[in-house]
């Protein structure tokens with residue numbers, strides 16, 4: 181892959197990383213806030229606990245998937261550094277620029293991704 185193209189994807193990945201880090205911070209704050217409310221609720225039996233618990237679980241789930249996503253992005257950035265970015269991990273062919281622009285953290289070309297999907301059923 182040309183250096184200019186690599187730079188483009190690096191920038192794309194960095195922006196995505198910034199965005200996801202912001203979102204993670206937000207959800208972590210939400211969870212912390214809930215933990216504080218939870219502490220108070222136990223002492224005075226107030227607040228709508230059901231709704232809070234739901235929001236809390238939702239925030240935790242979001243945080244987990246965001247962390248997985250962040251991992252994929254950092255992994256892709258590492259591949260940019262290594263010079264292996266844009267190459268399919270299974271067949272070694274170049275991943276199309278169209279696919280990389282849509283999913284900059286992908287490790288597989290479209291054919292291999294479809295095969296993997298089919299395997300998982």
Ligand SMILES: [Zn+2]
Pocket residue numbers: 268269270271272273288289290291292293
């Ligand atoms: Zn492939």
